[in-house]
Amino acid sequence: MPRQRSTxxxxxxxxxxxxxxxxxxxxxxxxxxxxxxPAIGMATVYRALNDLVxxxxxxxxDVAGQPPRYESAHLGHHHHFHCTRCDKVFELEGCLxxxxxxxxxxxxxxxxxxxxxxxxxxxxx
Amino acid sequence: MPRQRSTxxxxxxxxxxxxxxxxxxxxxxxxxxxxxxPAIGMATVYRALNDLVxxxxxxxxDVAGQPPRYESAHLGHHHHFHCTRCDKVFELEGCLxxxxxxxxxxxxxxxxxxxxxxxxxxxxx
DNA sequence: CTAATTGCAAACAGTTTGCAGGCGT
DNA sequence: ACGCCTGCAAACTGTTTGCAATTAG
Numbered sequence: 227m228p229r230q231r232s233t234x235x236x237x238x239x240x241x242x243x244x245x246x247x248x249x250x251x252x253x254x255x256x257x258x259x260x261x262x263x264p265a266i267g268m269a270t271v272y273r274a275l276n277d278l279v280x281x282x283x284x285x286x287x288d289v290a291g292q293p294p295r296y297e298s299a300h301l302g303h304h305h306h307f308h309c310t311r312c313d314k315v316f317e318l319e320g321c322l323x324x325x326x327x328x329x330x331x332x333x334x335x336x337x338x339x340x341x342x343x344x345x346x347x348x349x350x351x
Numbered sequence: 352m353p354r355q356r357s358t359x360x361x362x363x364x365x366x367x368x369x370x371x372x373x374x375x376x377x378x379x380x381x382x383x384x385x386x387x388x389p390a391i392g393m394a395t396v397y398r399a400l401n402d403l404v405x406x407x408x409x410x411x412x413d414v415a416g417q418p419p420r421y422e423s424a425h426l427g428h429h430h431h432f433h434c435t436r437c438d439k440v441f442e443l444e445g446c447l448x449x450x451x452x453x454x455x456x457x458x459x460x461x462x463x464x465x466x467x468x469x470x471x472x473x474x475x476x
Numbered sequence: 477c478t479a480a481t482t483g484c485a486a487a488c489a490g491t492t493t494g495c496a497g498g499c500g501t
Numbered sequence: 502a503c504g505c506c507t508g509c510a511a512a513c514t515g516t517t518t519g520c521a522a523t524t525a526g
Contacts, residue, residue, distance in 0.1 A: 230479095230525090231480055231481065231524085233480090233524080233525070235482070252516085266482085267482070268516085270482060273517090288415040288416060290411070293514090294416075307460075318455070322452060323465070324447045324448060324450070327447060329432075329467070333467075333469065333470070333471060334470045335432075335469040336469040338465065338466065338467045339465070339466045340465050341463065343460070343461055343462040343464070344458065344462070345459045345461075347457030355501090358499080377490085391508085394493085394510095395507060395508075
């Protein structure tokens with residue numbers, strides 16, 4: 227079910243996604259898109275995001291107990307920093323997993339996810 | 352707001368939690384507790400779980416895109432292995448975070464979470 | 477024109493909360 | 502008996518879906 231038409235709301239959403247410097251939540255994406263298209267509804271944002279994940283353009287970023295964020299699926303392997311004060315999520319380049327990792331007998335690892343939690347530069351006291 | 356009374360539903364929930372061999376979801380805890388107290392409601396389970404987390408007895412274990420699970424808060428620092436075939440979560444002893452970790456300027460880390468994903472011994476090909 | 481796309485509101489799923497009655501202490 | 506605790510249902514939050522109106526091609 228590929229997208230067939232280019233609408234002003236979809237272009238607004240694509241612009242927001244194209245300009246984001248950190249993973250955004252559906253709510254944040256809606257707010258940004260409303261600047262361009264004030265009447266845009268949340269359902270349209272969710273439909274666009276689901277389409278883009280299905281197309282392999284976006285990936286979800288899950289932070290414990292919070293609504294998912296979205297980021298480009300084309301970034302290299304990396305992890306995330308979650309600010310516990312402002313709730314923003316930032317990208318951290320490089321792999322943070324221990325090098326000489328040794329799993330118990332019989333386990334086979336395919337992927338891994340790492341989230342660091344703390345304060346971002348804007349939220350330090 | 353500490354707990355003050357010992358009820359049969361609370362004892363049933365405590366028994367389920369005391370016997371669990373892996374992190375359980377609220378739904379699973381409800382089902383187990385219903386065996387002892389069939390009339391128990393989901394609200395009671397949620398209230399008990401929230402109390403226990405607040406008291407520092409339980410911790411939540413979040414697996415991307417799945418309902419939260421609960422584990423004892425008294426286990427040492429550890430991480431989790433999520434089997435993508437049977438969906439069980441296993442404890443991995445020790446810390447798996449890279450040692451000489453260096454954060455971007457201005458970031459301060461308080462905690463970190465690591466989840467390895469793959470196949471457990473029972474689910475290998 | 478014609479049907480894909482949207483906005484709205486209703487439907488959902490998971491979690492929480494208000495309240496009247498039940499039950500520990 | 503007092504008042505904490507429970508079950509129920511209603512309220513909430515985040516997300517999906519049905520449908521009529523809008524609008525891209």
